[in-house]
Amino acid sequence: MERLGTQFFTAPTLVLTERLLGKVFMRITPSGTVLKGRIVETEAYLGNNDEACHAWRKKTERNRVMFEAPGTLYVYFSYGCHHLLNIVTEPEGIAGAVLIRAMEPLEGIPSMQERRNTTVETALMSGPAKLTSALGIDRSSSGRDLFGNEFFLLDAPLPPPSMICTSTRVGITRSRELPWRKYLADNPHVSKGRPS
DNA sequence: AGCGTGATCTTT
DNA sequence: AAGATCACGCTG
Numbered sequence: 001m002e003r004l005g006t007q008f009f010t011a012p013t014l015v016l017t018e019r020l021l022g023k024v025f026m027r028i029t030p031s032g033t034v035l036k037g038r039i040v041e042t043e044a045y046l047g048n049n050d051e052a053c054h055a056w057r058k059k060t061e062r063n064r065v066m067f068e069a070p071g072t073l074y075v076y077f078s079y080g081c082h083h084l085l086n087i088v089t090e091p092e093g094i095a096g097a098v099l100i101r102a103m104e105p106l107e108g109i110p111s112m113q114e115r116r117n118t119t120v121e122t123a124l125m126s127g128p129a130k131l132t133s134a135l136g137i138d139r140s141s142s143g144r145d146l147f148g149n150e151f152f153l154l155d156a157p158l159p160p161p162s163m164i165c166t167s168t169r170v171g172i173t174r175s176r177e178l179p180w181r182k183y184l185a186d187n188p189h190v191s192k193g194r195p196s
Numbered sequence: 197a198g199c200g201t202g203a204t205c206t207t208t
Numbered sequence: 209a210a211g212a213t214c215a216c217g218c219t220g
Contacts, residue, residue, distance in 0.1 A: 054204095060204080060205075076203090077202075079201065080201025081200070
């Protein structure tokens with residue numbers, strides 16, 4: 001599988017939300033373990049007119065990574081215990097990101113089972129905080145990008161249009177009408193969270 | 197359906 | 209300085 005470069009991320013956020021489906025996220029840990037997951041659920045967050053976006057009002061210490069170059073990772077800490085992974089989109093200076101909500105585990109599964117403390121495969125990465133836990137990602141990875149030695153995005157065919165579903169986003173209260181969630185039909189690794 | 201848990205942002 | 213909110217997951 002070919003590694004995707006900066007060119008892939010030049011598309012608008014709403015296009016990437018769909019195009020990221022089926023692509024393979026990969027991390028190589030410091031000890032050399034290869035972890036891979038296939039993206040099956042995403043959501044778009046945009047700085048303008050999207051009140052659910054961390055950067056909708058202004059640039060702050062927390063959200064400044066959302067203004068960085070496309071392909072940067074934006075990881076934040078939520079509810080006092082969870083880390084959530086986004087891939088930054090839009091040209092530098094413009095806030096935008098795609099939240100990675102679920103993946104299908106492909107490689108490094110024993111390591112994921114250990115981190116997640118379960119062997120149930122559909123429980124390893126079937127939610128935005130589950131997958132960061134499975135991959136061992138926390139805020140220390142925020143600001144890193146997909147073009148170095150640790151994080152990669154590998155190309156894979158876009159699933160057929162008939163398999164791509166759309167809904168409103170999960171777990172938000174503001175701007176809940178926007179249909180900015182994409183996921184793969186009938187995939188058991190899609191999160192159980194229901195749209196707002 | 198309830199709640200932990202702590203950073204971040206808004207309001208006083 | 210204090211209060212509200214929160215892109216969630218697990219238990220029961």
